[in-house]
Amino acid sequence: MFILTSLVFNDGVKKSSYSTCVNNIVSNILQSSTLVPTPVGMERLKSVQHVIVVLSGKGGVGKSTVAVQLALALRAKGKKVGLLDVDLCGPSIPKMFNLEGQSIHQCSEGWLPVYVDPEQKLGVMSIAFLLENEEEAVIWRGPKKTAMIRQFLSDVHWQDTEYLIIDTPPGTSDEHISVMENLRAFNPDGAILVTTPQAVAVGDVRRELTFCRKTGIPVIGIIENMSGYMCPHCSECTNIFSSGGGEALAKEAGVQFLGCVPVTKELAAGVSAGQSATQLPSVPAIEKVADRLIALDKDLP
Amino acid sequence: MADVPQDAPEHCPGTESDSAGKSSACQGCPNQTLCSTAPKGPDPVILEIQQKLASVKHKIMVVSGKGGVGKSTFTAHLAHGLASSDTVQVGVLDVDICGPSIPTIMGLEGEQVHQSSSGWSPIYVTDNLAVMSVGFLLKGPEDAVIWRGPRKNGLIKQFLRDVDWGELDFLLIDTPPGTSDEHLSVVQYLNGAGIDGAIVLTTPQEVSLLDVRKEINFCQRVELPVIGVVENMSMFVCPKCKKDSIIFPATTGGGEKMAADFNIPFLGRLPLDPRIGKCCDEGKSFLEEVPDSPATDAFKSIIEKIRDYCSKRPVNKDTETGEAAAQS
Ligand SMILES: Nc1ncnc2c1ncn2[C@@H]1O[C@H](COP(=O)(O)OP(=O)(O)OP(=O)(O)O)[C@@H](O)[C@H]1O
Ligand SMILES: Nc1ncnc2c1ncn2[C@@H]1O[C@H](COP(=O)(O)OP(=O)(O)OP(=O)(O)O)[C@@H](O)[C@H]1O
Ligand SMILES: [Mg+2]
Ligand SMILES: [Mg+2]
Ligand SMILES: [Zn+2]
Numbered sequence: 001m002f003i004l005t006s007l008v009f010n011d012g013v014k015k016s017s018y019s020t021c022v023n024n025i026v027s028n029i030l031q032s033s034t035l036v037p038t039p040v041g042m043e044r045l046k047s048v049q050h051v052i053v054v055l056s057g058k059g060g061v062g063k064s065t066v067a068v069q070l071a072l073a074l075r076a077k078g079k080k081v082g083l084l085d086v087d088l089c090g091p092s093i094p095k096m097f098n099l100e101g102q103s104i105h106q107c108s109e110g111w112l113p114v115y116v117d118p119e120q121k122l123g124v125m126s127i128a129f130l131l132e133n134e135e136e137a138v139i140w141r142g143p144k145k146t147a148m149i150r151q152f153l154s155d156v157h158w159q160d161t162e163y164l165i166i167d168t169p170p171g172t173s174d175e176h177i178s179v180m181e182n183l184r185a186f187n188p189d190g191a192i193l194v195t196t197p198q199a200v201a202v203g204d205v206r207r208e209l210t211f212c213r214k215t216g217i218p219v220i221g222i223i224e225n226m227s228g229y230m231c232p233h234c235s236e237c238t239n240i241f242s243s244g245g246g247e248a249l250a251k252e253a254g255v256q257f258l259g260c261v262p263v264t265k266e267l268a269a270g271v272s273a274g275q276s277a278t279q280l281p282s283v284p285a286i287e288k289v290a291d292r293l294i295a296l297d298k299d300l301p
Numbered sequence: 302m303a304d305v306p307q308d309a310p311e312h313c314p315g316t317e318s319d320s321a322g323k324s325s326a327c328q329g330c331p332n333q334t335l336c337s338t339a340p341k342g343p344d345p346v347i348l349e350i351q352q353k354l355a356s357v358k359h360k361i362m363v364v365s366g367k368g369g370v371g372k373s374t375f376t377a378h379l380a381h382g383l384a385s386s387d388t389v390q391v392g393v394l395d396v397d398i399c400g401p402s403i404p405t406i407m408g409l410e411g412e413q414v415h416q417s418s419s420g421w422s423p424i425y426v427t428d429n430l431a432v433m434s435v436g437f438l439l440k441g442p443e444d445a446v447i448w449r450g451p452r453k454n455g456l457i458k459q460f461l462r463d464v465d466w467g468e469l470d471f472l473l474i475d476t477p478p479g480t481s482d483e484h485l486s487v488v489q490y491l492n493g494a495g496i497d498g499a500i501v502l503t504t505p506q507e508v509s510l511l512d513v514r515k516e517i518n519f520c521q522r523v524e525l526p527v528i529g530v531v532e533n534m535s536m537f538v539c540p541k542c543k544k545d546s547i548i549f550p551a552t553t554g555g556g557e558k559m560a561a562d563f564n565i566p567f568l569g570r571l572p573l574d575p576r577i578g579k580c581c582d583e584g585k586s587f588l589e590e591v592p593d594s595p596a597t598d599a600f601k602s603i604i605e606k607i608r609d610y611c612s613k614r615p616v617n618k619d620t621e622t623g624e625a626a627a628q629s
Contacts, residue, residue: 057400057445059368059478064508089479090366090512134511137366137480137519142450143334145481170368170478171399172447199582200373203442204400210445231539232546238539238575268506269550 041154042182044110048082048164050297051188053179053217057204059170061196062225064092065267066286067167068277070192073290074163075122076282082113082161084152085126086179087169088145089138094128098276104129110157116278125156142174149178163293170204172211180215189296190218192258192289196226197245205246209253220293221256222246223285229263258292259285344489350461351493357392357469359611360491361528364520365502366512368478371533371571372502373402374581376475379500380407381586382604383471384430392423392469394460395434396487397477398453399446404436408584412437420465433464450482457486471611478512480519488523497614498526500568500607503559504534505551510559517563528610529566531603532556537573538595548573569603572596 045051054067064087071081085093094100094114102114104125113123127138127148140148158164169175191212195205205222212219224246228237250257261267266280327333354360363376376393384391395403404410412424414437423431435446435456448456466472477483488496499520503513513530520527532555536545551558560567571577574596580587588597 058402059370059400060504061369089481090368090515092508092511095508095511135514135518137515137522139480139485139519139522141482141485146449172445173399173453174449174482177447177449196369198578200402200405201369203405204402206443207400207445210443211447214445214447229537229548231537231542231544233539233544234542236539236541238537238541263548265548268548269552 042185044155044157045153045164045183045186048158048161048186050163050293051166051183051186052163052220052293053166053168053183053188053191054194055168055176055191055208055212056170056194056201057172057206057208057211058195058201061170061194061201061205062261062267063170063194064096064167066192066194066223066225066261067165068093068096069280069283069286070290071122071163071165072278072280073282073287074165074293075117077290077294079121079162079294080160081122082156082158082164083122083124084156084164084166085124085128086149086152086166086175088127088140088148088175090169091126091128093124093167094126096277097124099124100128100134102129107157110155112157116276123158123161125152145174146178149175150182153179153182172208176211177215180217184216188217189293190220192220193222193255194225195222195246195249197224197239199245202245202249206249206253209249209255219253219255221258221289222250222253223258223261223289225261226263227260232265258289261285343492346458346462347490347493350458350490353462354466354472354491354494357466357472357494358616359470359497359614360472360474360494361497361607361611362474362476362487362499362525363502364476364484364499364516365478365509366480366514366516366519367503367509370478370502370504370509370513372478373397373406373475374577375500375502375531375533375571376473377403377406377581378586378588378600379604379607380430380471380473381588382600383608384427385588387429389471390429390467390469391431392466392472393430393432393475394464394472395432395436395475396457396460396483397475398435398448398456398483400477401434401436402581403432403434403475405584406581407432409434409437410442410584414438417465420463421459422465431466431469433460453482454486457483458490461487461490480515484519485523488525496525497611498528500528501530501565503530503532503556504549505532505547505555506549507553509549510553510556513556514559514563517559517565527563527565528607529568530556530560531568532570534573535570540575566606568606569599571599571603 054063056063071083074081083093085091097116099114105112113125116122193205193208195201228239230237247257261283363372365372380391380393383389395401407426409424415422423433425431503509534549537548538545557567572595576591577587580590591597
């Protein structure tokens with residue numbers, strides 16, 4: 001019989017290259033997991049003006065894609081943006097920016113995000129930067145995940161980031177509860193919910209709306225992704241994943257519908273070809289969401 | 302001592318020990334909190350589950366590191382395919398606690414679990430196809446399960462121990478994406494009963510493969526055999542002009558190359574077919590609704606390979622060969 005209890009400890013976090021800083025990380029994680037979540041230690045987040053969480057109950061609906069596109073759209077409008085990936089078992093953001101193999105550096109103010117651009121207008125933080133080997137699984141149960149997320153929220157030096165976008169895994173469990181608990185004191189702008197049109201996805205997103213209500217995070221709106229696909233041979237548009245589910249759910253729940261993002265080859269391919277998402281054409285529906293977020297800001301006193 | 306982690310301090314009592322996390326050597330060890338709170342020794346429930354599932358011949362997990370690649374769709378259709386012969390008894394257990402899709406895909410939305418003297422009764426699609434999901438315990442479609450790991454693990458334990466499946470030829474377990482509580486718990490609780498293996502789902506693009514490699518790494522580390530890799534959404538056939546196009550390109554070789562890299566079997570490809578999505582939304586079996594299509598043939602060939610894999614394995618190895626007795 002193999003021993004599962006010991007397995008959780010072989011966590012695949014880099015031990016060699018960043019030995020001092022990473023051992024710290026690991027022990028801090030474990031110690032902080034016993035603390036009651038309070039905003040103490042979260043001072044670094046105070047310099048961040050807006051926090052937006054990208055959520056979906058369903059997997060693979062394009063949360064990471066939307067988070068990346070939204071970050072790029074806000075940057076294109078002159079904002080300084082941070083992107084925090086709290087998907088610990090399946091981080092995608094570094095891959096999407098072609099940042100694999102990069103490591104996190106530490107300065108006196110905390111951990112520095114990995115910047116996508118030399119101007120340092122778009123910084124990324126992800127567990128992928130802490131892993132020794134890209135193929136290694138992060139086999140962690142909830143408490144360890146919670147501690148890691150707490151550490152991401154407390155120890156990253158976002159400098160004067162205007163928009164912090166948080167990409168989450170699917171579900172309503174440890175990662176989500178931890179993010180909400182720790183952010184509550186900072187009045188996050190709210191959550192953007194991503195769905196695809198099918199009933200299976202809409203059903204999960206309906207549950208995610210309940211999660212938002214129960215944890216008290218405002219819902220900015222719902223985006224429907226992968227709405228239709230245009231055949232390259234005959235231009236017939238097929239709703240591979242049916243259509244309209246996102247808008248109907250928004251109406252039913254009384255929240256904003258933020259628009260549809262069609263299935264586009266660039267989005268499916270670009271992030272897969274060892275290129276960076278920064279080279280992709282912008283997505284009109286997400287541009288609009290960025291405009292709306294900025295307008296929202298101006299309306300506030 | 303097998304249960305001393307690599308990064309343990311000198312004189313570590315071992316994670317299974319009663320003094321784990323509590324001895325003087327544990328002071329300052331980064332793992333101390335985990336050790337002192339983790340349950341010690343083999344959980345007696347593992348034996349209970351082994352006894353309960355002695356009437357289940359084959360247990361198969363469907364996994365993927367990536368979300369939305371078709372785990373639940375595949376699980377449901379594997380079940381329909383296996384249950385297409387009346388004499389084969391099939392059970393589906395959905396351990397996606399926060400995002401259960403199986404009730405919708407199998408047309409069982411709104412059903413409620415009943416308690417009987419011999420445990421929780423599963424919901425039957427047909428006489429030989431039984432299903433259990435957290436979806437049957439919820440009050441309504443908007444009810445969210447906002448649970449941290451330990452509560453999810455508790456429910457999975459109950460699902461494995463308390464559901465009254467009766468005699469089953471196959472128990473298929475649908476999982477959420479990832480390598481965390483649900484996966485560890487299933488593997489751990491079925492340690493005595495034994496799992497035949499895992500089917501790994503992926504889509505062709507690198508963003509999926511990246512996470513799926515981690516899942517295979519998980520299987521290797523918990524010694525869960527991989528039955529094979531299934532690549533879903535491989536190509537799209539236009540319903541109007543019937544020509545193929547690729548939506549999710551396999552820029553790094555797709556599922557087949559990944560399987561070859563890990564030296565595990567590649568079971569086949571499933572095309573993107575809008576009718577599959579529609580059948581899932583309507584809770585119908587695509588195999589019955591569209592009996593002749595390339596996707597149906599692909600499903601059937603993959604199902605055949607899985608049936609084959611299981612038929613070559615000793616039925617319920619622990620009870621019949623006495624391996625369990627030899628182990629303990
Ligand atoms: N509009 C789109 N058109 C084409 N492909 C898309 C589109 N949106 C997302 N994709 C592709 O679909 C796949 C899933 O997207 P993504 O990884 O963003 O989903 P996710 O919700 O973050 O998944 P997970 O639940 O695993 O975190 C990716 O390969 C992505 O490139
Ligand atoms: N081959 C296919 N052709 C068309 N649609 C498909 C195909 N496979 C799956 N789908 C659809 O894609 C969506 C995602 O599939 P499914 O829910 O089975 O994925 P999953 O891996 O179980 O997701 P999760 O990670 O959220 O559990 C569903 O709406 C399903 O109907
Ligand atoms: Mg993602
Ligand atoms: Mg699923
Ligand atoms: Zn066409």
